[in-house]
Amino acid sequence: MKEIVNNSEELCKYLKKMIIDTLKLEEITAEEIKDDAPLFKEGLGLDSIDALELVVAIENIFNVIIEDEDVGKRAFASVNTLARFIQEEYNQGK
Amino acid sequence: MMFKDKRVIVTGGTRGLGKAMALSFAREGAWVAVSYASDEKSASETEAELKKLATRSLLLKADVSSRSEIEKMVESVLDKWGYLDILVNNAGITRDKMLMFLDEGDWDRVMEVNLKGTYLCSKAVIKSMIARRFGRIISITSPSALTGRAGQTNYSASKGGIISFTKSLSREIARLGITVNAVCPGVISTPMTENLDDETRNDLLNMIPMGKFGEPEDVTGAILFLASERARYITGQVLAVDGGLT
Numbered sequence: 355m356k357e358i359v360n361n362s363e364e365l366c367k368y369l370k371k372m373i374i375d376t377l378k379l380e381e382i383t384a385e386e387i388k389d390d391a392p393l394f395k396e397g398l399g400l401d402s403i404d405a406l407e408l409v410v411a412i413e414n415i416f417n418v419i420i421e422d423e424d425v426g427k428r429a430f431a432s433v434n435t436l437a438r439f440i441q442e443e444y445n446q447g448k
Numbered sequence: 449m450m451f452k453d454k455r456v457i458v459t460g461g462t463r464g465l466g467k468a469m470a471l472s473f474a475r476e477g478a479w480v481a482v483s484y485a486s487d488e489k490s491a492s493e494t495e496a497e498l499k500k501l502a503t504r505s506l507l508l509k510a511d512v513s514s515r516s517e518i519e520k521m522v523e524s525v526l527d528k529w530g531y532l533d534i535l536v537n538n539a540g541i542t543r544d545k546m547l548m549f550l551d552e553g554d555w556d557r558v559m560e561v562n563l564k565g566t567y568l569c570s571k572a573v574i575k576s577m578i579a580r581r582f583g584r585i586i587s588i589t590s591p592s593a594l595t596g597r598a599g600q601t602n603y604s605a606s607k608g609g610i611i612s613f614t615k616s617l618s619r620e621i622a623r624l625g626i627t628v629n630a631v632c633p634g635v636i637s638t639p640m641t642e643n644l645d646d647e648t649r650n651d652l653l654n655m656i657p658m659g660k661f662g663e664p665e666d667v668t669g670a671i672l673f674l675a676s677e678r679a680r681y682i683t684g685q686v687l688a689v690d691g692g693l694t
Contacts, residue, residue, distance in 0.1 A: 403623050412468045 357418065359444045365437045373433075375415050376411040389434045397432075405430060418443040449477030457481045457522070457527045459512050460539030461567055462494040464638060465588075469536055469662035469671055470494065474502035476672065481506035481525050483539065504529070512539045512565030515584060522572040529536075532576045534675045537566040537587035537610070544599045555602045562606035562649065566613060570628075574621065583626035584675045587614055591634055594694045598623055611686055617682030627683040629674045633667045634690025657692030 358364045370384035373393070377400070391397040396404070408430065409420045418440055420426045429439035460684055461470040461482030467490075470482045480502045484491040491507055498505035506528065510521040525532060540562045543554040566587050577583025592600045592606035611630055618628035635641060635652050641661055644652070653659055670689045673679055688694050 379670065405618070406578055406621070407624065410575050414579060 359441055364438055366433050369433050369436055372411060376407050390432050393430050393432060416440055416444050452477035454478045456534040458536040458538055459483045460687040463490040464536040465664055465667055467494050468668050472668040472672055474498055477503055479504040479529060481508060483508045483510045483521055485511050506535050512569055513560035515568055518568045518572050524597060526576060531580055532573050534584040535573045537569050539565055542603050545601055547601050559606050563609040577626045578624050578669050581625040586671055587629045587630045587657040588672050589630045589632045591690055591694045615684045622683050630686045632686055632688040636660045636667060636694040637661045637663055662691055
């Protein structure tokens with residue numbers, strides 16, 4: 355996991371697959387999710403319930419805990435912001 | 449067996465209705481963890497009964513009003529059992545006094561155990577349920593929450609809060625396969641009701657259209673139903689088991 359986290363391109367690919375698998379999205383492929391596209395409301399159109407599932411998935415996979423709603427909102431702005439957030443938190447914790 | 453290998457926590461599950469709930473789940477094949485606050489005698493008696501009945505069981509001492517104790521309790525269950533399916537928020541206390549004599553300590557303690565305890569326990573278990581997209585959270589409320597009762601402003605406020613909490617939480621996580629409901633037991637035959645004086649007993653019976661007290665199995669039946677697959681499309685509801693009292 356450390357190798358994936360520290361490679362931004364690999365991490366973004368991993369996160370796109372994680373989003374699709376966790377939320378069981380059938381109408382989109384990982385390749386169609388743009389790194390900088392919004393994840394919530396417009397863009398991928400996820401909602402606050404989807405966010406709950408992603409928070410749990412991130413905790414289980416990366417051991418990164420998101421306890422603050424505002425922190426979560428900023429992290430989940432896009433795949434890129436999520437990747438950077440996970441990299442920072444993961445490397446602080448390890 | 450309706451709940452074969454389902455993991456269940458019943459807070460306050462070592463005596464009274466909580467114990468009846470725990471034993472009912474155990475009879476249906478569940479792995480049952482029960483928490484208690486301080487009554488060691490009842491706790492060890494219940495532990496012995498669960499060990500005979502349940503596939504697996506755990507006895508955990510935890511004050512439901514303490515975040516650290518509840519987190520530790522749930523972590524202990526998750527470490528041993530991997531995940532949780534069902535939470536019954538049963539732990540509750542009364543400190544009945546007319547408002548004029550109700551001090552802040554009695555107000556706060558009842559709110560902490562009954563309402564905050566329900567919040568803390570529910571929060572502690574939902575990540576495990578969200579991860580598996582399955583869960584049942586059932587909280588115990590009271591007729592006092594629906595109709596009010598003199599001498600119970602604190603208790604009825606806490607139990608009323610549990611109803612609102614149930615309805616709101618149910619909307620948050622309905623899409624994730626987790627149902628959140630409340631059961632409202634009426635006057636149930638227990639050692640406490642057996643010791644009522646005749647006047648109080650008759651006053652209570654006159655308030656109940658069915659003219660009799662309920663049995664613990666009436667309440668556990670409702671809880672098992674809400675925890676079962678048959679209730680998968682029921683969420684955010686209050687099921688009163690009270691012979692028509694409310």
